[in-house]
Amino acid sequence: MQPSDLAPGLYLGAGVQLGDGLQIGVHVVIHPGTVVGDGCVIQDHAVLGKPPKLARHSSAPREAPAPLVLGGGAVVCCGAIVFAGAELAADVIVGDQAFVRERALIGAGTVIGRGTSVDNDVTIAARVRVQTDVYLTAGTLIEEDVFVGPGVTTTNDSTMARHAPDEPLDGPTLRRACRIGGGVVLCPGVEVGEEAFVAAGAVVARDVPARALVMGVPARVVREVEDRDLVERWR
Secondary structure: OEEEOOOOOEEEOOOOEEOOOOEEOOOOEEOOOOEEOOOOEEOOOOEEEEOOOOOOOOOOOOOOOOOOEEOOOOEEOOOOEEEOOOEEOOOOEEOOOOEEOOOOEEOOOOEEOOOOEEOOOOEEOOOOEEOOOOEEOOOOEEOOOOEEOOOOEEOOOOOOOOOOOOOOOOOOEEOOOOEEOOOOEEOOOOEEOOOOEEOOOOEEOOOEOOOEEEEOOOOEEEEEOOHHHOHHHHO
């Protein structure tokens, strides 16, 4: 890592590629190989391309990840950490103190809220809104136009680490334009259907049908989402 005169306290690793028209704050660290597209904003104390450090018992791949890639116009806010191997499409915003791990894929125009943790191997499509202090566990799949409320917790291991080393983990799947209320817990492997609505504080232990409105512990279907609330009416 070498200091750079492009911004106060900026350190760049070997092979970093910086696009045109960047805004870079103070005390930013960009690790080797990272690719930053045109017009990106990197705010104070952000760390880009951090290499992962795995526990000895981790079943995650051990090979070095690909470089971090930031699409044009992406914003990484103050104190956020984005690992090597992640990929942020155009106009993604990663909020203050957020954490995005290796092999996470984040689609165009998606917003990741302050303090949110996006684990390894999470896939998030375009125009998703993930609010403050959300945990997206490894293997989570989120389709377009989903809303994830503050404090949502996703899980992927029903045994809580008491399984064979090669047993796959099973993150939840959130289908297009579903909405997840604040403080919801999503159990391993559940699927929330397209345009479904999960009320605040629910614990989702089984699949939610498309357009179902569910609430409670455990979550139960209450009614169907009305036509007037579908995402097409709110673009």
